[in-house]
Amino acid sequence: MKFIPILILLTLICSSVVWAGDEPPTPISNKEAIELVQTHANYMWTLVAAALVFFMQAGFALVEAGFTRAKNAVNIMMKNLMDFSIGSIGFWAIGFGLMFGATKTGWFGTTGFFLSDFQVPDGDPWVLAFWMFQVVFCATAATIVSGAMAERTKFSGYLIYSIFISVLVYPVFGSWAWGSLFNGSGWLEGLGFIDFAGSTVVHSVGGWAALAGAIVLGPRIGKYMPDGKIKPILGHNIPLAALGVFILWLGWFGFNPGSTTTADKSIAMIFVNTNLAAAAGAVLAMFVSWMKFGKPEASMSLNGALAGLVAITAGCANVSPASSIIIGAIAGILVVFSVLFFDKIKVDDPVGAISVHGVNGAWGTLAAGIFNIGGTTGKIIGVQLIGIGACFVWTFVVAFIIFKVVDKTIGLRVSPEEELEGLDSTEHGGNAYPDFAVSTYAQK
Amino acid sequence: MKKIEAVIKPFKLDEVKDALNNIGVTGMTVTEVKGFGRQKGHKEIYRGAEYQVDFIPKIKMDIVVKASMVDKIVATITEKANTGKIGDGKIFVMPVEEAIRIRTGESGPEAV
Numbered sequence: 001m002k003f004i005p006i007l008i009l010l011t012l013i014c015s016s017v018v019w020a021g022d023e024p025p026t027p028i029s030n031k032e033a034i035e036l037v038q039t040h041a042n043y044m045w046t047l048v049a050a051a052l053v054f055f056m057q058a059g060f061a062l063v064e065a066g067f068t069r070a071k072n073a074v075n076i077m078m079k080n081l082m083d084f085s086i087g088s089i090g091f092w093a094i095g096f097g098l099m100f101g102a103t104k105t106g107w108f109g110t111t112g113f114f115l116s117d118f119q120v121p122d123g124d125p126w127v128l129a130f131w132m133f134q135v136v137f138c139a140t141a142a143t144i145v146s147g148a149m150a151e152r153t154k155f156s157g158y159l160i161y162s163i164f165i166s167v168l169v170y171p172v173f174g175s176w177a178w179g180s181l182f183n184g185s186g187w188l189e190g191l192g193f194i195d196f197a198g199s200t201v202v203h204s205v206g207g208w209a210a211l212a213g214a215i216v217l218g219p220r221i222g223k224y225m226p227d228g229k230i231k232p233i234l235g236h237n238i239p240l241a242a243l244g245v246f247i248l249w250l251g252w253f254g255f256n257p258g259s260t261t262t263a264d265k266s267i268a269m270i271f272v273n274t275n276l277a278a279a280a281g282a283v284l285a286m287f288v289s290w291m292k293f294g295k296p297e298a299s300m301s302l303n304g305a306l307a308g309l310v311a312i313t314a315g316c317a318n319v320s321p322a323s324s325i326i327i328g329a330i331a332g333i334l335v336v337f338s339v340l341f342f343d344k345i346k347v348d349d350p351v352g353a354i355s356v357h358g359v360n361g362a363w364g365t366l367a368a369g370i371f372n373i374g375g376t377t378g379k380i381i382g383v384q385l386i387g388i389g390a391c392f393v394w395t396f397v398v399a400f401i402i403f404k405v406v407d408k409t410i411g412l413r414v415s416p417e418e419e420l421e422g423l424d425s426t427e428h429g430g431n432a433y434p435d436f437a438v439s440t441y442a443q444k
Numbered sequence: 445m446k447k448i449e450a451v452i453k454p455f456k457l458d459e460v461k462d463a464l465n466n467i468g469v470t471g472m473t474v475t476e477v478k479g480f481g482r483q484k485g486h487k488e489i490y491r492g493a494e495y496q497v498d499f500i501p502k503i504k505m506d507i508v509v510k511a512s513m514v515d516k517i518v519a520t521i522t523e524k525a526n527t528g529k530i531g532d533g534k535i536f537v538m539p540v541e542e543a544i545r546i547r548t549g550e551s552g553p554e555a556v
Contacts, residue, residue, distance in 0.1 A: 232490035293489045300491065340492045352491075 041263035046129050049258020053136040056251030057084050057143060059244045063306075064147045066241025067299060067351040069233065071422025072151045073432035079146040079155070083162050087139040090166035095138055096131055099171035100182035108172050109184040117183070130182060133261060137202050140255070141170045144206025147351035149213040151233075152220050152419050155427045157412040161213070164402050170205050173394050177201050177387065181261075192380070193387040194372070196270075197259040199314030199364035200391045207358020208392050211347065212399035217413050219348030221420065230343050233350065238298050245302045249278055252309045256316040266317065273316045274309065277328030281308020284332030292336070300336050303352045307335035307360040314361075315368030323371035330367070331360045362388045445540040445553055446514050448507045451479065451533040452525040457503050460524045464507070467516055471556075473506040483531035500531060508540055508556045 023029070061080040065073045087095075093114055101109025111117070117127040142165045149158065176186035177195050195201050222231055235241060256274045257267035285304020289297035308328030312319075319327065338355035342348075349355065369384035370376055406412050413419075418426040425431060452460060457474065464472070478499035485498035507517060518535055526532055545555040 230493040232493040232495050234490055293492065295489070297489070297491070336492075343492065 038263070042261060043126070043129050045263040045267070046133050046258060046261045049254035050129075050133040050136050052251045052254025053133070053140065053258065054084075054251075056136075056140055056248050056255065059247035059251055060140075060143045060147070062240045062244030062247065063302075064150055064244075064351055066237045066239070066244060067147070067235035068150045069422070070236040070433055070436075071424055073236070073424060074428050074430040075155065075423035076146070076150060077432075078428060079150075079153075079158055079162075080143055082159055083143040083146060084139045086159065086162050087142045087166040088135055090163055091135045091138045091171070092131070094167040095171040096134060098167070099134070099174040100130075100179060100184045101175075102183045103175065103179060103185055106176070106179075106185055106187040106190065108175050109179060112183060127182075130261065133258060137198060137255075138166055138170050138174075141198075141202045141206040141209075142166055144203065144353050144357045145210045145213055147353040148210035148349045149217055150350045151423065152217055152413055153213075154411055154414050155423070157406045157410055160406050160410070161399075161402055165205075165209060165399070169209060169395055169398050169402075170202075173205055173391055174201050176390065188387050188390060191383045191386065193383050194318060194368045194380075195314045195365055195387065196317040196368070197256045197313045199310060199312075199361045199368070200387055202361075203310045203313060203357040204361030204365070204388070204391045205395050207354050207356070207361055208395040209399035210349070210353045211358055212396050213403050213412075214347050214349055214354065216400065216403040216407055217348075219346060220350070221416055223348045224346050235299065235350075241299065242302055245305055248306060249309065252278070252313075256313060260317070269321065270316045272321050273312050273319060273324040276321055276324040277308040277312030277316075277331070278305045279308070280325045280328030281305050281311070281332035281335070284329045285336050286332075288333050288336040299352075300339070303335050303339065303356055304332035306356045307331040310357055310360040311364035311367060314364040315371060318368060318373055319371040320373060323367075327364065327367045327371060331363060334363055335360060362392075445508060445543055445556055446511050447538050447540050448505075448509065448514065448517055448521075449536040449538070450505045450507075450521050450525070451477065451502050451535075452505065452521070453527065453531060453533060454501055454503045456525045456527075457505075460505070460521055463520050463524045464517065467520055468513070469507060469509065469517060471507075475504045475506075477502050477504045481531070481534065502533060508543055510553050510556065 057080060061077055064080065065076045068076060096115065097111060097113035098108050101111035101113070103109045112127075115127070115131060117123075118125070142162055145161070145165065146158070175184050176188040177193055178189065178201060179186040180189060220233060223233060224230060252274055253271060257270040260267055260270070282301050282305035285307065286296045286301040289295075289300040308331045311327050311331035312324050315327065316324075335352065335355050338359045339349070339352045342354055347354070365384050365388050366381070369380045372380060403412055414423065414426065450460075454476075461472070478501050480498055480500055483500060485496055485500065487494055488497055489495070505521075509517065514537055518537065521535055542551060543553075543555040544551045
């Protein structure tokens with residue numbers, strides 16, 4: 001009985017020695033431990049969001065395949081696979097350094113190529129998490145273009161362009177707007193440009209490059225008749241396209257809230273804004289198509305959801321949920337009229353990429369200024385317009401030059417015979433649906 | 445032997461097939477086709493562009509039988525495939541020169 005107090009005392013002494021590696025907890029070590037938990041949460045959230053944004057590649061692939069003909073479905077898959085794969089390596093080698101490297105000019109970065117910021121094996125891995133999040137954004141911009149150029153682009157020509165958007169077009173503009181998120185610093189963000197998750201940085205870059213590509217390529221055979229009539233070329237699988245839109249919507253829940261790269265309460269409003277804008281876009285696009293064409297049209301409604309998502313991307317962190325509905329609604333209306341407009345001026349865009357991403361990327365960027373929670377001013381709007389304009393000039397001009405050079409050298413467009421037979425067999429020696437006899441709907 | 449070619453509305457297939465089975469028709473070949481007669485097509489719209497759909501999906505049935513069965517079959521198809529609305533289809537009857545059963549090599553009326 002006398003031994004029990006001594007036993008208890010000994011046990012307490014031993015356990016306090018074993019606890020926390022020899023030292024008892026102090027307020028300072030507690031603070032560090034808590035901060036470490038937050039750091040770990042930041043890593044978790046950023047990388048989970050990166051995985052969601054990666055899955056948007058599947059969304060884009062399905063939307064593009066669904067809205068184009070079956071004879072080109074393999075080609076669509078290959079372009080989307082390569083956009084991401086080539087983009088990943090290009091962004092690792094060059095793009096990330098240009099976009100986020102230290103800069104003397106504020107126009108492009110000059111450090112961090114080949115992920116040199118990470119000292120293998122035990123450097124601070126935050127650069128890896130950040131790179132992972134940024135590479136899936138770069139890949140999003142790159143893959144937007146493949147939709148507008150579908151069904152008539154030479155695969156080899158497309159691969160060349162794909163390299164350049166990941167190592168040059170996207171990262172340089174990105175450095176202007178987002179460089180300071182890491183080691184860099186951009187002239188545009190220095191003006192106060194608001195583009196939280198990339199309505200302009202990602203979607204307008206993709207959209208205006210898509211415009212350049214579609215113009216250089218020319219329309220698909222049989223799309224525009226000599227008498228001016230527009231002939232529809234039906235997508236071969238609307239359910240696939242719809243599934244793609246749902247996947248994109250899901251991925252956007254990583255795209256927008258993930259851009260905090262921080263696990264905190266602000267992501268809640270970003271989630272809500274994202275969802276409401278998409279919903280409003282889908283509903284309004286449906287109504288506009290209903291009124292204009294007599295029936296609620298699926299492909300336009302799907303484009304409307306995407307337009308809403310693109311439009312909210314810039315302001316998702318600085319506008320209210322109610323404003324998000326307005327922003328998405330206007331996007332849904334805009335996208336329908338934009339699709340009709342580009343057909344009218346004979347720019348053939350099989351999936352509406354230019355209208356969804358280019359036009360609504362610009363609208364979303366402007367909206368982020370107009371609906372800013374802290375109130376708007378002429379200066380805020382002016383800076384947004386500068387960013388929208390700078391993106392258009394940089395992206396469209398450079399992409400146009402790249403496409404023209406490719407066209408003059410290895411060729412950008414397939415021959416008419418190849419286009420009519422279908423790119424699956426002519427470019428890839430393949431057939432997306434060998435068990436089914438595939439017939440083309442459109443008359444030449 | 446005669447061949448009966450019937451172009452009918454797709455949703456009538458099961459009804460016609462069951463009725464033909466009941467009168468002793470033991471085989472047929474069916475294909476999915478599209479066509480038009482005096483039934484005009486209709487306009488549809490895709491992403492704001494109008495297009496004309498002239499060809500309507502139909503089912504074509506090919507039945508080769510002894511000549512004595514033809515009238516009964518034509519009457520059955522006419523009755524069962526009829527909706528009274530435009531686009532019900534047509535039946536054609538033509539002579540068959542020869543018929544061979546692949547498995548056994550039989551030929552002539554015994555092979556149908």
